[in-house]
Amino acid sequence: MVVAGVLFDSRDAEFIADPYPTFADLRRRGEVHWHDELGLFVAVSHAACSAVLRHRGLGRIWSDVRPVAEFASFNLLHRNSLLENEPPTHTRLRRLVAAAFARGHVERLRPWVGDLAARLVDELVERIADQGSADLLDHVAGPLPVAVIAELLGVPDGDRPLLQPWSNAIVKMYEYGLADDRRRAAEQAAREFVDYLRGLVAVRRREPGRDLLSDLVAVTDSDGARLTEDELVATAVLLLMAGHEATVNVIGNGVLALLRHRDQWQRLVADRGLLASATEELIRFDAPLQLFERTATAEVEIAGQVVRPGEKIAALLGAAARDPAVFADPDTLDVGRSPNPHLGFGAGIHYCLGAPLARIEVEAALGALLDRLPDAEVAAEPRRRPEFVIRGWRELPLARARTR
Template structure:
């Protein structure tokens, strides 16, 4: 396909937002990254190209402070001091300190607690089902679970969990490209309130340390270095945002796929724990919750035959890469037993999602427990999609059993 043959691609197109996969297939056919005037950046749609974008050290995260800076003060430092927005050597230092705290927290040890939370939420779903004949798989199950898990991991008391999800949703809206001034205002308000809460929680944990991640982050030291106050707050906010957004959307997207492919749901019901691992990976691949991850060229670099000039941006289209038929056989089919499954839903390289293992653990418990509790689960009505492109998910998925 020549440069003049490349079809137009717009993330503002409602049809593309609703179902981007036909457009992704057209763009992959170009055989290389494509420049997009609307976004002012290169877009990498093929698996090989997107993977290269994530791994090539000539491409990095370059934080650009929002202006006017006095209006964006908290938002700016929360991102400038966050692991996700930094490159080595600062990224190396932050990741070493955070990884040490994670190791002390022992993610896998949360398995029994996750199962306990799932059971409690499923009891609530059963009650709603008995009362009304249906429940919302997002609001009643997929959404509260990861918030409860990450709050438990961080050491947030149960009676203080309420604002976490709204704060997170307001902040991650800033990753979209169709924001309104009101979205911007709400994001900065959320940043200020969230940062103030984290600072207060850290001070409490310094006085009364617990076996939680905030305590460990406040105490952790590596090679004589510790997290600064801003770095600690930025890390906690990032962990909350990244630690549950992907899980909520990944589970919701995957559940809709399972409901739309009844033969695959029946396979999960027949062997819920045996298929849990491969089914979760396929849920993440088939309708990837994070569609796009952006990098900036630190020097001229060639990706898939396209030259990205220093200072230009390029985005890896993760959802497109995960449907690339050059890597996945029957890429548009949904197969809960797919193996191997080299998707890049959690990214790759040094910015591989720190919360990925926790998200996998949550989904590998919540899916089989749902299948065991409600084997005849089915949709009632049409699921309501979120109207966002970068973070793909559903607002409502009403089900019955």
């Protein structure tokens, strides 16, 4: 049975603080529901969410933000994005981007990421020694993924501070009911980012390097086709936004979860062999991306609910991740959980190309914290970001545990 109505208020602070009891109640009442506020169906079981992500009758169908003239750059990035297109355009884009990725960039960066994570955590520890506490997000979780994507793309060192503010502003547009000033800020950030990347692409055409952007400029498919300049720019922006926003929040959400479940933190302190399974569990336990939309291109049935052409349905990934039909004791954090078929990187043709790199970043950050700050504790109550779709914290102050 599908229940319609106001299932939850996506702007309510209490719901945002802990949406999981609401999700559990919705799962008990049915697998798919109509949400009045969001204007779409929401899938809440793991099976229904997986079907939403995989069904070829459901696609990422981009619709320009309006007024179109006022959001030219934001719309350009999404019209040309791998994530916002379906076959045959998606097939061509993914083939070309995957071919560029396949030139060893992820493994090339693995030792560099480990060294960077260690340096950032060393700086965090020094600040804690000097000041008594320091913010994990400011000093580790935020700068790490931005630096990694900048290194991956070959962004010059002096330009790298530009990237995180652009990403932060643009992704606000994925929330519901965004204020007009935030919408204008997102378009301005998109315009500045597009202009910057056009310049960097021009440099890489003249002076190719060992970076991914140079390979994206050069890559061709079997027919000799290349990425257009707009597609190059959109791909670079997608890599930054997806790579930064997901990773920073996996690290932030995950470290807080571990410190609030001290027995699991101590398991990792004692056994680094659990880092890989812990990374998957942190993605599952407090999902950094809570909702992902699809639009029906044909009549589709998901868990008994018919979705007609043009109607939208979203996978509530945080709900899927706590489904007891798939995960034993789903509200329990278990860093050794196996198997762990979470949907945090998507599924089907839109499965995240950057998943291997994200895993390397999270493992490197966790490993460095465990090595250098095994006695970490939360220094003060963290402040949560007020958004639902992208779930994370404004700050997470850490300190060394007091000797008792």
